[in-house]
Amino acid sequence: MPTKRQKTEKVIGTHNGTFHCDEALAVFLLRQTATYRDADVKRSRDPAVLNTCDIVVDVGAVYDVTENRYDHHQRDFNHVFGHGFETKLSSAGLIYKHFGQQVIANITQIPSGDPKIDILWLKMYKEFIEAIDGIDNGISQYPAEIKPKYRSRTDLSSRVGSLNPTWNQSTDARTSDLLFAKASILTGEEFVGRLNDYTKAWLPARDILIASIAESKQNVDSSGKIILFQQFLPWKEHLFELEADSSFPEIIPEQAVYVVYPDEAANNWRIQAVPASYESFESRKALPEAWRGLRDEELSTISGVPGGIFTHASGFIGGNKTREGALRMARVALAI
Incomplete structure (x- = not known):
């Protein structure tokens, strides 16, 4: 056998x-x-x-x-x-x-x-x-001349390091391996x-x-400048990566200007300007200057779009009570 x-x-x-x-x-x-x-x-x-x-x-x-x-x-x-x-x-x-x-x-x-x-x-x-x-x-995240305002020792590398025996703690090989x-x-x-x-x-x-x-x-x-989402999702990083990916020729760099999506928590809709780059605070085309900082009826009157809720002071985001209202805000903003 x-x-x-x-x-x-x-x-x-x-x-x-x-x-x-x-x-x-x-x-x-x-x-x-x-x-x-x-x-x-x-x-x-x-x-x-x-x-x-x-x-x-x-x-x-x-x-x-x-x-x-x-x-x-x-x-x-x-x-x-x-x-x-x-x-x-x-x-x-x-x-x-x-x-x-x-x-x-x-x-x-x-x-x-x-x-x-x-x-x-x-x-x-x-x-x-x-x-x-x-x-x-030993590679710093920042140039040496920039002094951090505080120290963080909660990163994974620090937490692993803290599992080592202390300098004055006697430890055998078996314990060290454990x-x-x-x-x-x-x-x-x-x-x-x-x-x-x-x-x-x-x-x-x-x-x-x-x-x-x-x-x-x-x-x-049809111009691709307005993207409508039926639900909120993390879209920014994906959009910029897809715009840079030649295997997606239908997604043209810097084509998208506004995204419209539901704010489920408040039961209304948002219009958000696409940023100039993934982590930028600047927008490709911020919402119109005349709308910024306005709310409710005043915003609806100035924009000519009923159901206005707010426009942020920087113009990067705004809100409307309905999907149709948010889409109309996007179309009007594009034309200005």
């Missing part, structure tokens, strides 16, 4: 001693892949021990994908994520760059090859991983939570925006 083949576990190697957010997250990410799902972790700086591992992160002074070595501490290491990002990678960024798409597919259960994988991959680097890379590599495992779980829970939020809430808004643009051009404003 043939002998049953025993399952061989993979081993992830990283350094022992004080641990940091980047390798804690790197280990978690690797364990979300099919290859390293059940991997053990060895924490050591001994080359002989590391050479027994299947993959090594954040130690060993080698970055070589063919050898499964992912360290970033070498003097000549200057690798970045690419895709417009310029922050030097930590071990978290390295593992995410090479394994992140697999991780996202496995966690979200989105089929490999689906364009949504790459959208989420880039979004998670921008909003989650890049800060860990920057902090681990604390590292706790840190890895902490980083993983936050990663998965953020990914789930982007997958279930942020990303669906993109599809609604694309459909709304097409429908608005057909039924609301």
